[in-house]
Amino acid sequence: MSINQQGASVHFNNDNFAVLGAYMHTPIRGQVEHVDRALFVIDGAGVIRDILEPDSPAFGQLSAEAKNAGRLTELGQNQYLLPGLIDLHVHAPQFPQLGTAMHISLDQWLQEYVFPLEARYADRHLAKHVYNLLVDTLLANGTTTALYFATVHLEGSRILAEVCFEKGQRAVVGKVSMDHPDQCPDFYRDKTTQEGLESVAEFVESVRSIRGNNKGLVCPAITPRFIPSCTDEMLLGLGAMAQDQKCYIQTHCSESDWEHSHVLNRFGKSDAESLAGFGLMTDSTILAHSNFISDADMMLIKTAESAIAHCPLSNIYFSNAVFPARRALEKGLTVGLGTDISGGASPSLLVNCQMAVNMSRLLEEGVDPSLPPEKRGIANSRISFREAFWMATAGGGLALNKKIGVLKPGYCFDAIVVDLNVPESNIQTWPEVDRPEDLLQKIIFNATRTNITKVWVDGQTVVETP
Ligand code: GUN
Ligand code: FE
Numbered sequence: 455m456s457i458n459q460q461g462a463s464v465h466f467n468n469d470n471f472a473v474l475g476a477y478m479h480t481p482i483r484g485q486v487e488h489v490d491r492a493l494f495v496i497d498g499a500g501v502i503r504d505i506l507e508p509d510s511p512a513f514g515q516l517s518a519e520a521k522n523a524g525r526l527t528e529l530g531q532n533q534y535l536l537p538g539l540i541d542l543h544v545h546a547p548q549f550p551q552l553g554t555a556m557h558i559s560l561d562q563w564l565q566e567y568v569f570p571l572e573a574r575y576a577d578r579h580l581a582k583h584v585y586n587l588l589v590d591t592l593l594a595n596g597t598t599t600a601l602y603f604a605t606v607h608l609e610g611s612r613i614l615a616e617v618c619f620e621k622g623q624r625a626v627v628g629k630v631s632m633d634h635p636d637q638c639p640d641f642y643r644d645k646t647t648q649e650g651l652e653s654v655a656e657f658v659e660s661v662r663s664i665r666g667n668n669k670g671l672v673c674p675a676i677t678p679r680f681i682p683s684c685t686d687e688m689l690l691g692l693g694a695m696a697q698d699q700k701c702y703i704q705t706h707c708s709e710s711d712w713e714h715s716h717v718l719n720r721f722g723k724s725d726a727e728s729l730a731g732f733g734l735m736t737d738s739t740i741l742a743h744s745n746f747i748s749d750a751d752m753m754l755i756k757t758a759e760s761a762i763a764h765c766p767l768s769n770i771y772f773s774n775a776v777f778p779a780r781r782a783l784e785k786g787l788t789v790g791l792g793t794d795i796s797g798g799a800s801p802s803l804l805v806n807c808q809m810a811v812n813m814s815r816l817l818e819e820g821v822d823p824s825l826p827p828e829k830r831g832i833a834n835s836r837i838s839f840r841e842a843f844w845m846a847t848a849g850g851g852l853a854l855n856k857k858i859g860v861l862k863p864g865y866c867f868d869a870i871v872v873d874l875n876v877p878e879s880n881i882q883t884w885p886e887v888d889r890p891e892d893l894l895q896k897i898i899f900n901a902t903r904t905n906i907t908k909v910w911v912d913g914q915t916v917v918e919t920p
Contacts, residue, residue, distance in 0.1 A: 464516060466523035469498030471913075473869075474517055475529025478894050479537050479861045480844040483783065488890035493517050494535070496867045499669075500913025504863055527908075532875040532883055534893065537859050538598025538868035538911065539803040540850025542763035543704075543742045543792025545603045546614050547572045547581075549588040553799045560710045560772040565639070572605045572630075573642040581610035585617040588795075592623065593917050595802045596906045598868040599624040599850065599858055601704055601740060601763070601792070603677055606630050606644060608653045615661045619672045622916040624868060626702050626854065628677025629657040631692055637682045644688070651691045658699050671912060673702060675740075680706035681717045681728055693733025702854070703734050707741035707762075711774045714746040726751035735760050740853055742792060745769060745777045752785050761788040761853030764845065766809035768797030776817040779810060779845075780835050790850035791842070807842040807898045839895045871908040872897050878904045 466472070473494040480486055493513055495504040506513045520526035529535060548568060555567040575581045592600055600618070604611035604627060611629035618625035631654060633644040644650025654676065661667070661674040676696040678684045684692075696703050707725040708714045714725065721728045726747055729735045737759035744762045747755070755762065764777050782789050791806050792798075798806065814837040820830025851859030858868045874881045874893065880900045883893070897905070909917035 464495055464503070464519075466520050466525040470503075471496055471525040471527065472516065472520035473527045473529070473535060475533060475535055477535040477861055478890070480840055480848055481860045481862065483844040483848070484838065484840050486840050486843075486891040486894050488894075493520075494861070494867070496913045500867050502861065502863050502865050502867050505861065529871060530873070533871050533873045533907070534897070535861065536870050536872055536897070537847040537861055538870050538909065539596045539846050540599040540790060540854070540859055541592065541597045541793050541803050542601045542740055542761070542790040542850055542853055543765050543794045544592070544600050545795055545797070546585055546588055547575050547605050547610075548796035549584050552796045552801065555796070556771045556799065559712065561712050563772065569639055569642045575605040575607050575610040578609050578613060581607070581613045582617070585614045589617050589621045589623050591801050593621065593909055594906065595804070595903045596870040596909060597623075597803055598870070598909060598911045599854070599856070601626045601675065601854070603628055603630055603679070603704065606632055606642060608657055611657055612660050615672050615674070616664060619664050619667055622671070622911050622914050624671055624858065624911050626673045626675045626704070627661060628675035628704055629654055630677050630679050631688055632679040632683035633688045634683050634685050647685055647687045647691065650688060651695065654692065655695060658695075658701060669912075675702035675704045677703075678705045678734065680709070680713065681720070681725055682713060689732040689734065696736065697733055701738065703736060703739040705729065705734065705741060707744045708746040708751070709743040709773055710745070724748065724751050726754050730754055730758065738855065740790075742794065743769065743773060743777065745773045745775045752782060752787060756785060756787050759788070761790060763792035763853070764789050764810060765792040765794035765798055765806070766813045767800060767806055768794035769813065772797050776813045778817065778832070778835060779814055779837050783837070783841065788849060788852045789845050790853045791846045802903070803846050804898055804901055807839065807846050810842040810845065811837060811839055811898075839898050840891070843894060843898060867910055867913045869910050870906050872901055872905050873907045874905065876904050876907065881905065
């Protein structure tokens with residue numbers, strides 16, 4: 455038994471453990487906090503109970519006790535503990551076409567590639583196979599939490615939720631709703647609105663009752679694919695169900711020119727206004743993309759306390775524009791990052807951090823060399839790597855109303871170890887030149903999955919390289 459900083463007793467046993475080493479995170483948007491040496495005490499519920507630094511009286515004793523009990527993980531030099539990455543937008547069934555089919559517009563791509571591929575998930579074996587590979591891949595890339603679209607199929611969607619739970623990934627999973635006969639092909643849509651709504655209700659119940667899921671590691675989400683693919687009746691029904699069941703909601707919002715104007719033509723108002731009208735804009739709503747939102751839409755999203763999943767890599771191919779991340783952040787909106795697999799061709803959220811920075815620079819500078827510099831871009835649009843990392847971690851946690859994304863007492867221990875010096879590393883460290891936060895910037899710009907040597911979710915080890 456020993457006494458830690460707060461005076462609470464800690465006894466290391468098979469439930470709790472400690473991690474000793476350097477860490478970095480971005481608890482405040484735009485600022486990197488870097489600590490050279492700290493002892494994390496993680497309790498039996500997977501929550502960070504305490505973070506002690508060497509000047510704390512209990513530091514030495516607790517480190518020794520954890521070590522003696524065989525419950526201490528010690529990080530080496532050039533290994534950093536970071537918060538786990540939170541991917542706010544993934545289409546799980548699209549994993550097999552990752553890196554292909556990016557030469558056509560969103561509406562054509564959906565009809566010619568996405569819907570035929572997703573329709574195949576009526577086959578539960580395919581679902582199981584792909585979802586196992588995907589969840590392993592995302593965990594290995596440091597994604598400790600993912601917000602997934604599955605498909606229209608009830609069984610396949612359940613399989614995705616079960617795979618996440620079995621592998622220990624924190625996840626929010628949606629069975630996709632799409633019933634509009636003008637936008638969804640006969641071979642891939644809810645048979646009727648009523649049947650679609652009933653199977654969503656069944657899905658919500660079945661995810662909540664996965665055996666052992668009482669803490670809600672995996673949660674269901676109401677998932678109207680996007681307004682074009684849903685009838686008014688479906689959107690209304692899903693809005694009512696989300697309120698009744700207190701569920702997350704995920705959908706696409708004002709993604710491309712075509713999609714944004716389709717909704718304007720249908721309802722005479724924007725995606726955000728329309729979603730709000732159907733009861734689909736709550737404090738548990740995550741809107742993918744939102745590239746074409748107006749200032750009024752931003753106010754609406756902010757007031758509703760909904761969040762945006764910015765998917766910078768996907769936007770290059772399917773969105774016709776760059777999401778004004780700086781403007782949204784400055785207005786106080788909650789913004790996280792998404793890979794949008796397979797609209798975005800990388801499973802890595804670090805790549806998307808880098809892309810968020812890159813795209814914001816293009817928005818600021820402009821891209822047409824025939825224009826004079828002052829007419830080329832939009833001033834004050836850039837975001838920094840610090841803000842990108844905040845979106846990939848703390849912002850994602852805020853979007854999901856979960857205590858994740860920051861390494862603080864009371865938060866879930868969802869964390870990754872990034873080893874800058876693994877043999878195959880592209881990252882070089884230069885101690886005489888590197889400032890502490892340069893290391894985070896180097897990680898964002900050059901870390902790959904080989905640098906991610908250990909991953910915990912909810913205090914459980916889910917990835918460990920030998
Ligand atoms: N809009 C509707 N469905 C999709 C999809 O699968 N991916 C993207 N990026 N946008 C969509
Ligand atoms: Fe998407």
